[in-house]
Amino acid sequence: MVDNAHILPLNADVALEELAANAVAVGLPMNTPFRDTTLREVMLIKGPIGWAEFSPFPEYGAEESARWLSATIEAGWHGWPEPVRQSVPVNATVPAVAPEDVETVLARFGPVTAVKVKVAEDDVATDIARVQRVRELLPDADIRIDGNTKYSHDEAFEVITALPFLAYAEQPVPGIEPLAKLRAALRDAGSSVLIAADEAVRKETDPLAVAQAQAADLIVVKVQPLGGVRRALSIVQHAGLDAVVSSALDSSVGIAAGVALAAALPSLDHACGLATAALFRTEPAQPALPVNGVLTPGPAPVPDAQLIEQLKLPDERQRWWQTRLAKAHSVLTQNA
Ligand SMILES: O=C(O)CCC(=O)C1=CC=C[C@@H](O)[C@@H]1C(=O)O
Numbered sequence: 201m202v203d204n205a206h207i208l209p210l211n212a213d214v215a216l217e218e219l220a221a222n223a224v225a226v227g228l229p230m231n232t233p234f235r236d237t238t239l240r241e242v243m244l245i246k247g248p249i250g251w252a253e254f255s256p257f258p259e260y261g262a263e264e265s266a267r268w269l270s271a272t273i274e275a276g277w278h279g280w281p282e283p284v285r286q287s288v289p290v291n292a293t294v295p296a297v298a299p300e301d302v303e304t305v306l307a308r309f310g311p312v313t314a315v316k317v318k319v320a321e322d323d324v325a326t327d328i329a330r331v332q333r334v335r336e337l338l339p340d341a342d343i344r345i346d347g348n349t350k351y352s353h354d355e356a357f358e359v360i361t362a363l364p365f366l367a368y369a370e371q372p373v374p375g376i377e378p379l380a381k382l383r384a385a386l387r388d389a390g391s392s393v394l395i396a397a398d399e400a401v402r403k404e405t406d407p408l409a410v411a412q413a414q415a416a417d418l419i420v421v422k423v424q425p426l427g428g429v430r431r432a433l434s435i436v437q438h439a440g441l442d443a444v445v446s447s448a449l450d451s452s453v454g455i456a457a458g459v460a461l462a463a464a465l466p467s468l469d470h471a472c473g474l475a476t477a478a479l480f481r482t483e484p485a486q487p488a489l490p491v492n493g494v495l496t497p498g499p500a501p502v503p504d505a506q507l508i509e510q511l512k513l514p515d516e517r518q519r520w521w522q523t524r525l526a527k528a529h530s531v532l533t534q535n536a
């Protein structure tokens with residue numbers, strides 16, 4: 201039974217001046233292009249209880265970014281709920297690289313028991329070959345794919361049925377109805393590959409619609425896009441589906457919030473997509489790299505002042521980030 205009357209409200213109780221005065225925008229160089237970028241820009245904000253992150257992707261508007269800012273306020277001003285587990289298993293994330301490069305990418309994550317492979321950026325045959333290469337290297341791993349909405353129904357069906365060992369396919373097709381249709385077609389064909397919803401949760405105005413439509417077996421939850429750890433927890437609770445926590449390609453400051461969410465979920469049956477620090481070449485805080493495939497909950501790491509100086513974006517980008525902070529804040533406080 202889906203009940204969306206009880207999703208927690210967004211956090212909107214910090215003045216713009218306070219946020220702006222304590223914020224710096226930095227650029228994190230990446231090892232491998234991911235989401236078409238080689239420099240992930242994030243804003244780090246020092247709150248009274250710790251460092252927080254505000255890092256909506258550059259193309260996101262103020263409405264969507266307001267939810268990210270609510271998570272920033274929670275992290276720096278309110279704090280997260282107590283963990284119910286001290287160990288969060290994580291997956292390696294393999295961007296849409298050539299199959300021959302998979303081994304090098306996997307090596308950055310150390311030993312892991314789960315791997316998420318990005319697909320739908322090349323042709324279907326290359327996608328299948330990339331996933332098969334992961335399977336060859338880690339035959340016992342739990343392997344999932346993420347299509348980021350970019351397959352057609354037929355492409356998704358072809359890839360998923362060619363890879364019957366997959367644990368799940370994350371948002372292979374766009375929207376809720378196409379996801380429901382694909383899920384039904386796979387079941388009819390006898391496939392046991394599960395369907396996970398990501399964009400259909402984090403970009404829909406109603407994050408519970410996917411559960412209502414029975415379009416997925418599990419939901420991918422990300423702290424910033426859902427407005428904070430506590431709000432994401434309330435969404436999972438009301439969706440009534442299994443959840444897996446993923447990063448939004450946050451710096452390790454933001455990853456601490458993701459680990460806090462994963463550590464606070466009543467049940468956690470899947471390794472989480474929180475090892476993305478391995479995709480950065482450098483970042484201002486101690487990178488949240490998995491040890492034997494797990495991350496441990498704790499406060500956000502404190503960025504190093506010298507590294508902040510080194511990675512700080514030029515003035516024009518600082519102004520751009522300050523403007524979007526102001527716009528997101530305006531939407532957030534108007535809606536509160
Ligand atoms: O889940 C993971 O393994 C890593 C995070 C990840 O894949 C993503 C992070 C940020 C934006 C997205 O393009 C992407 C995702 O779709 O899940």
Ligand SMILES: [Mg+2]
Nearest residue numbers: 346348370398
């Ligand atoms: Mg995804």
